[in-house]
Amino acid sequence: MKAVAAVLKEPNTPFVLEELDVAQPRPDEILVRIQAVGICHTDLVFASGAMGTNFPLVLGHEGAGEVVAIGEKITKVAPGDKVLLTFDSCGHCANCEAEAPAYCDSFTGLNFACARPDGTSPLSKDGQAVSGVFFGQSSFASLAVAHERNVVKAPSDADLSLLAPLGCGVQTGVGAVLRSLEARKGSALVVLGGGAVGLSAVLGGVLAGCDPIILIEPRPERRALGAELGAHHVIDPAAGDITEAVRAISPRGVDNIVDTSGVVKALEGALGMLAPKGALALIGVPGSLDAVLPVPIVGAITYGFTVKGVIEGDSDPDVFLPQLVEWTQSGRLPLEKIVRRYPFADINQAIADAHDGRCV
Template sequence: MEAFAAVAREPHTEFTLEPITLDGPRAGEVLVEIEAVGICHTDLAARDGALPTALPAVLGHEGCGVVRAVGDGVTKVSPGDRVAITFNSCGTCPSCTTGAPSYCHQFMHLAYDGVRDDGTGPITTTGGESLTGLFFGQSSFATHSIAFERNVVKVPGDVPAELLAPLGCGIQTGAGAVMRSLNCRPGSAILVAGAGSVGLAAVMGAVVQGCATIIAVEPHQPRRDLALELGATHVLDPAAGPLAEQVRAIIPAGVDYAIDTSGVPAVIESLVGAMTFHGRIGLIGVPANPESTIPLNIINSLAMGLTITGIIEGDSVPDEFIPELIDLYKSGKFPLDKLVTTFPFTKINDAVDAQHRGEVLKPVLVHD
């Protein structure tokens, strides 16, 4: 079928709007007409060569839309169903079969290689040029997307698509880090480094979990203000002094949990100094330099019983967690609408620029 997409052709250059041709859906696949799609840092990292996705490519991995056709064997959804599209997983590896699909043994292949098991891809230009598709099992920077039965989640029709779309990656990652990965206990203290959309989703998740002390550290005043509005009990400016000292002025024993969304080694190192005994640190942010390391005093860390863990997609099982977040939003307990700014799909480059300038937290592209 004919469709329209934003194509990444060269690193560090604007997306180009082009007509495309989609084949499928084949067995196990789902054709979705996209209503809205979030822009995530991962999309830009893939465009700019930091991830192993070959260009030219159609990116986008936070899609929401309506199923228009299904391939053979698909029973989970039917044409007319509204779905959020999330990360893909194989369903058969040890991680998938034990409830940890975000650690799928085929994650890198399914997210970045852009081909089916037989080596084919579903997207070409109208002139026949092959484009890398199936990014995170969807490539939803387009009017239509080929996804898989496994990575679509049926969602209600009474919530705006622009709010459902970011649940596919960024929002479920931040909230899931608190509600799933660390499973923060009621009455505990948590420190969130970075108040972008992922960090603020973590703040909202901490409120849901009943954390008593929720500290957000963020250099930009408007984001600190929003963190307080969303439920943070304290906000810190990293320029105001050493982070560990600022945290211990609030809670002398240190925090039980910390989450880093920055990927900056110096920030992660500062979190270690802010922890209490048996504290747990979750790492979400991806360093700009893939060779980045952090110094760690092994004796002190061992004596305190610290745990440092990497977090992918908030340890989410999307079919369970995305509906939970939607219910929380509808009940007023997870105000994700405060994070989203919409742009027309054709203004994708304007949205990227606005995000880069820090003017918006979570840009979401919407189709007419």
């Protein structure tokens, strides 16, 4: 089959819309006609070539669309179903069996290798392979090959252009608060960084009933948006010592911190914000893969705080994505305030706007 895809020929170059050949789904695969796809910071990381992926390459991992065809082993969805696409998992390792697929033993290979487990790709051009299967989907294309583990059926009346970001960024931010930290009603929450994941964490704090919710973000427009979404306090990190500023609001410290910035200096200050038994969730990827966060051992022992790495908001997509859809459709998760739509042909402008903070 033919599909139009946004192809990266080399690292850090513009996406080029090209017609590619897409293989028919194998027995364990699902072919989805993509109607909308979100742009996530992880797409930009892989577009830089920093992860060593082979080019040419098709990215995209917040896809949403309609099932076109299924392999003979597929029972979860049928042609015509609306679906949301998310991260892939194996389904049979200890963590998958414990309903923790975000920590699947095969997560890296299934989501970052940009190839099937046998090394092939369903995408090609003029007989030459194009790297695909990013996050089990590569949904910067009009057709994507996905799998039963990373497809979740959506309601027939779903607005897929609104719901697409649930597949990664939104479930990561909301899930970090509700699932990773299990924030209690009335507990204090700090969110470092007001991008898509950070603002989703603010929304997660609202859903959890956190009080106060404090957003730390350098861009004034995003601080304003964070306040509109439910943050009780917004702080400009350039205005002074952020640890002192948080302690002025919550003298005993805060119970929950979600970092989406990946800035080590900010994280060092965040440790000083924690209340006894508080927890810091690490989501933001730092600028260097060798980045290290020094943890004061005596303080950790004395106050019993936790530093926790988080991926995909500890989501079990079959359970959590339908809940997020319900909250969105009922108005409790106002995604329309952070979603901006672009035609697929304008993907380079959308990437630039996401990179520069002109859209969330």
